[in-house]
Amino acid sequence: MKYDVVIGLEVHAQLTTRTKMFCGCPTTFGAPPNTQTCPVCQGMPGTLPVINRRAIEYGVRTALAFECRVNAGCRFARKHYYYPDMPKNFQISQYEEPLAEHGALEIDLPDGHSRRIGIQRLHLEEDVGKLVHEGTLETAQSSLVDFNRAGVPLMETVSKPEICSPEEAAAYLRAFRAVLVYLGVCDGNMEEGSLRCDANVSLKPAGATELGTKVEIKNMNSFRNVQRALEFEVKRQAEALDRGERIVQETRLWDADRGYTRSMRSKEFAHDYRYFPEPDLVPLKLDATWIEQIRAALPELPRARRRRFVAAYGLPPYDAALLTQSRALAEYYEAAVREFPQPKLVSNWVMSELLRELPGDDERAIEQAKMTPSRLAGLLRLIDDGTISGKIAKAVFETMVRTGEDAAAIVRREGLTQMADAGALAAMVSSAIAANPRAVEDYRKGNTAAANAFVGQVMKASGGRANPAMVTKLVETELEKLTKR
Amino acid sequence: MHGTIHELTAAYTRGETTPSRATDEYLARIAKLDDKVGAYLTVTAEPARAAARAADERYRAGRPLGPIDGAPIALKDVFCTKGVRTTCASKILENFVPPYDATVVDRLAKAGAIMLGKTNMDEFAMGSSTEHSALKVTRNPWDLARVPGGSSGGPAAAVAAGLAAGSLGTDTGGSIRQPAAFCGVVGLKPTYGRVSRFGLVAFASSLDHPGPFGLDVLDTSLLLGAIAGRDPLDATSIDAPVPDYAAGLEQGVRGLRLGVPDEYFTKGMDAEVEIAVRAAIDVLKGLGATLERVSLPATPHALATYYVIAPAEASSNLARYDGVKYGLRVPGHDLIDMESKTRAAGFGAEVRRRIMLGTYVLSAGYYDAYYGQAQKVRTLVRRDFDAAFGRVDLIVAPTTPNVPFKHGEKTDPVQMYLNDVFTIPADMAGVPGVSVPCGFTKTGLPIGLQIIGRALDEATVLRAARAYERATDWHTRRPALS
Numbered sequence: 015m016k017y018d019v020v021i022g023l024e025v026h027a028q029l030t031t032r033t034k035m036f037c038g039c040p041t042t043f044g045a046p047p048n049t050q051t052c053p054v055c056q057g058m059p060g061t062l063p064v065i066n067r068r069a070i071e072y073g074v075r076t077a078l079a080f081e082c083r084v085n086a087g088c089r090f091a092r093k094h095y096y097y098p099d100m101p102k103n104f105q106i107s108q109y110e111e112p113l114a115e116h117g118a119l120e121i122d123l124p125d126g127h128s129r130r131i132g133i134q135r136l137h138l139e140e141d142v143g144k145l146v147h148e149g150t151l152e153t154a155q156s157s158l159v160d161f162n163r164a165g166v167p168l169m170e171t172v173s174k175p176e177i178c179s180p181e182e183a184a185a186y187l188r189a190f191r192a193v194l195v196y197l198g199v200c201d202g203n204m205e206e207g208s209l210r211c212d213a214n215v216s217l218k219p220a221g222a223t224e225l226g227t228k229v230e231i232k233n234m235n236s237f238r239n240v241q242r243a244l245e246f247e248v249k250r251q252a253e254a255l256d257r258g259e260r261i262v263q264e265t266r267l268w269d270a271d272r273g274y275t276r277s278m279r280s281k282e283f284a285h286d287y288r289y290f291p292e293p294d295l296v297p298l299k300l301d302a303t304w305i306e307q308i309r310a311a312l313p314e315l316p317r318a319r320r321r322r323f324v325a326a327y328g329l330p331p332y333d334a335a336l337l338t339q340s341r342a343l344a345e346y347y348e349a350a351v352r353e354f355p356q357p358k359l360v361s362n363w364v365m366s367e368l369l370r371e372l373p374g375d376d377e378r379a380i381e382q383a384k385m386t387p388s389r390l391a392g393l394l395r396l397i398d399d400g401t402i403s404g405k406i407a408k409a410v411f412e413t414m415v416r417t418g419e420d421a422a423a424i425v426r427r428e429g430l431t432q433m434a435d436a437g438a439l440a441a442m443v444s445s446a447i448a449a450n451p452r453a454v455e456d457y458r459k460g461n462t463a464a465a466n467a468f469v470g471q472v473m474k475a476s477g478g479r480a481n482p483a484m485v486t487k488l489v490e491t492e493l494e495k496l497t498k499r
Numbered sequence: 500m501h502g503t504i505h506e507l508t509a510a511y512t513r514g515e516t517t518p519s520r521a522t523d524e525y526l527a528r529i530a531k532l533d534d535k536v537g538a539y540l541t542v543t544a545e546p547a548r549a550a551a552r553a554a555d556e557r558y559r560a561g562r563p564l565g566p567i568d569g570a571p572i573a574l575k576d577v578f579c580t581k582g583v584r585t586t587c588a589s590k591i592l593e594n595f596v597p598p599y600d601a602t603v604v605d606r607l608a609k610a611g612a613i614m615l616g617k618t619n620m621d622e623f624a625m626g627s628s629t630e631h632s633a634l635k636v637t638r639n640p641w642d643l644a645r646v647p648g649g650s651s652g653g654p655a656a657a658v659a660a661g662l663a664a665g666s667l668g669t670d671t672g673g674s675i676r677q678p679a680a681f682c683g684v685v686g687l688k689p690t691y692g693r694v695s696r697f698g699l700v701a702f703a704s705s706l707d708h709p710g711p712f713g714l715d716v717l718d719t720s721l722l723l724g725a726i727a728g729r730d731p732l733d734a735t736s737i738d739a740p741v742p743d744y745a746a747g748l749e750q751g752v753r754g755l756r757l758g759v760p761d762e763y764f765t766k767g768m769d770a771e772v773e774i775a776v777r778a779a780i781d782v783l784k785g786l787g788a789t790l791e792r793v794s795l796p797a798t799p800h801a802l803a804t805y806y807v808i809a810p811a812e813a814s815s816n817l818a819r820y821d822g823v824k825y826g827l828r829v830p831g832h833d834l835i836d837m838e839s840k841t842r843a844a845g846f847g848a849e850v851r852r853r854i855m856l857g858t859y860v861l862s863a864g865y866y867d868a869y870y871g872q873a874q875k876v877r878t879l880v881r882r883d884f885d886a887a888f889g890r891v892d893l894i895v896a897p898t899t900p901n902v903p904f905k906h907g908e909k910t911d912p913v914q915m916y917l918n919d920v921f922t923i924p925a926d927m928a929g930v931p932g933v934s935v936p937c938g939f940t941k942t943g944l945p946i947g948l949q950i951i952g953r954a955l956d957e958a959t960v961l962r963a964a965r966a967y968e969r970a971t972d973w974h975t976r977r978p979a980l981s
Binding site for chain 2: 053056057058059060061062063064065092094096098101102103104157159286288289290293294295296
């Protein structure tokens with residue numbers, strides 16, 4: 015039977031505020047256990063939360079980028095469940111009155127189409143700590159708790175169930191991540207858990223209006239895993255339905271190593287979170303002027319930038335997509351183009367050389383690259399004015415990436431300036447031809463490709479410095495002379 | 500050695516005594532009498548003496564920090580004190596030592612007050628007799644067979660017995676005013692948000708009010724002045740200027756309109772209480788106040804509503820005591836077993852009852868019927884006060900419907916809850932209220948007059964209380980202890 019796939023995604027993003035959601039502790043990742051804590055984020059008796067204004071600002075910024083309605087008033091609520099990584103055994107979250115609602119994210123699909131996926135709500139909450147088990151979870155005799163992460167601001171964004179395939183889900187997540195990173199509100203690192211995704215998946219007979227029973231999938235910690243987990247789950251549900259089975263409403267965990275989802279808890283064991291308004295915080299009233307200030311300061315978002323790259327620089331959509339995958343990379347590219355205004359050439363170098371050295375979605379890596387946009391432009395100028403060949407340039411590039419030196423300085427020091435002395439090149443061509451009578455014979459017999467062998471030899475003999483165009487020309491002239499004889 | 504803070508600090512200024520000498524005298528009195536009263540859970544003699552020596556220096560230099568510098572005071576054991584155990588009179592926190600001071604503790608210390616120790620209470624402030632303390636029995640200094648009231652029974656008894664010159668308690672459903680009435684001292688519940696809750700171990704967050712006890716209205720005003728004001732660590736604290744409460748105290752009540760609520764004179768109340776309170780109201784009238792009958796019609800529903808909201812918040816606030824991080828831990832064969840055993844062993848019956856009640860009313864499917872409905876009634880209680888304060892300046896009423904009862908006399912929880920029927924509405928509305936001594940029963944048990952005012956209008960509440968106090972001498976009586 016044919017089924018329609020219905021997917022909704024819940025994305026949790028750690029905000030890159032300097033301090034935690036409800037106290038002044040730093041949010042830096044990777045500090046020794048429990049060193050970034052205070053009585054408040056450890057849930058000590060008597061402590062009270064105080065809202066981090068910056069976290070609200072980041073939430074509003076994101077909500078506006080997703081075209082959400084930012085609610086003039088919102089409030090926090092307590093969500094209760096017992097787990098030792100949660101200091102208070104309740105999480106301060108938002109329930110009935112979230113920060114923002116009713117937005118959308120436009121995603122581009124690999125087939126060139128685009129779709130608008132609705133965003134139901136966006137709210138803020140606090141992260142929990144981490145459990146560290148001695149040995150494996152199954153064999154551990156004890157567990158330790160690290161509260162460094164407890165209280166870090168989390169933004170939860172729930173999509174409408176409008177995603178139609180695992181592929182779309184991955185596209186949604188990529189687009190989502192790009193927006194967050196552009197806005198500077200999240201570092202988007204899925205491996206470190208800065209960005210986490212849960213999915214609700216259900217199937218219904220093709221064309222049916224009534225939704226099927228949904229299953230929640232957790233623990234997908236990369237784009238690839240999101241797609242794989244959803245593909246597995248769609249297949250599992252389709253097969254079950256084909257066999258006439260009913261889908262059980264449950265939460266399933268994705269096991270990336272084994273490549274399947276397994277049941278974690280069914281609906282009967284679902285938590286009763288006993289939400290109620292957080293009495294320690296007053297309802298938040300957001301000033302309309304403040305919201306407008308945030309809106310006015312929004313950066314150009316990835317999709318708009320991609321379109322502009324195509325229109326303004328004449329780049330193919332593929333290039334534009336790659337170059338705008340992070341704000342830092344897009345800015346890198348534009349800075350290089352400003353200094354060396356040949357957009358396609360710059361794009362080629364960024365895509366094939368820079369991105370081989372650096373992850374294009376890592377804002378910090380791009381920003382801190384020793385190979386600055388200006389240095390790259392300098393290198394490209396040396397190719398353009400014929401000082402060095404493209405091939406030499408690649409070698410120079412590799413040195414620049416390591417040392418951060420100026421291209422001209424490397425070329426000068428290592429004597430890499432292109433050989434364009436016609437006399438010297440002619441001599442090299444003659445000796446190459448003289449050394450290979452058999453190749454000359456082949457050429458005579460009509461194998462014109464044999465000419466390339468001579469070009470290659472001259473290039474090699476010159477240490478790659480010979481001007482390739484001149485050498486080709488000289489080889490052709492010389493061989494012609496020989497054949498005419 | 501059983502006088503007020505203002506008398507004591509005046510004596511310091513005149514050089515007749517010193518903070519060190521006074522502190523030693525209080526510590527000696529605690530050593531001598533607290534076996535009988537049982538006010539203290541922890542006495543901090545050495546830190547108190549050190550703080551007193553510093554105060555000595557300031558008086559010697561002629562530069563005291565203010566009107567309560569050198570005042571030996573006691574704290575309800577619900578306020579976190581850095582390095583000094585804070586038990587909430589519970590087994591689960593019996594050995595909990597906070598790494599930080601509550602804002603009010605910090606403010607008292609900065610005002611020069613000397614902390615003598617931490618006093619008893621009903622476990623997690625849930626109760627009206629201090630009998631729910633898991634750690635100690637506290638007795639009413641006027642009759643040791645009787646309860647001091649609660650939940651702030653320890654701080655009230657300490658002041659009444661002269662075991663501290665003043666003290667701090669908390670009032671969630673009457674827990675300052677009721678023990679003040681039972682112990683014959685002054686107890687003020689300020690406006691919600693007037694005094695920071697940071698570092699006060701939460702019972703019911705939207706109802707918890709820290710406030711002072713004193714032997715008279717002036718002492719109570721001085722203590723309030725030291726602890727009141729906006730605290731950036733408490734998002735619910737109010738950003739409003741703190742007046743000099745002591746300055747306006749002597750302005751009298753001439754011209755003030757006093758409301759006498761029908762609902763606070765009920766059929767089942769103690770006749771001696773009613774007589775004493777009505778007489779006290781007449782005294783105020785005699786001093787130039789005008790009286791008006793008012794109605795607070797939601798009052799009969801306030802108690803039931805309170806027993807939805809307070810347990811709901813408590814069930815949430817007390818969820819953190821699970822044996823994982825601090826406090827009691829009873830080993831178990833796995834995590835859930837450890838947490839269950841810890842909580843079963845660490846909480847007393849009344850606390851467990853309220854956790855279960857609160858968990859129930861917040862459950863999916865019951866929330867609207869209980870918690871949601873209770874919030875609506877709470878709004879009605881607030882509106883009652885708003886309407887009344889449109890016509891009158893203050894409301895005068897009994898603090899409690901009864902007088903101190905004997906230990907073990909009230910075994911039915913609901914009978915115990917009824918103690919707070921006249922104090923709960925002001926907590927629900929967040930408006931300030933004071934209890935001042937207004938007489939004694941024939942058997943010598945204290946009775947309290949309650950004066951309730953508009954939000955943030957503690958000044959008028961205290962001024963009326965002072966006018967009454969000046970016209971009477973109940974507050975000068977001391978229990979005979981030896």
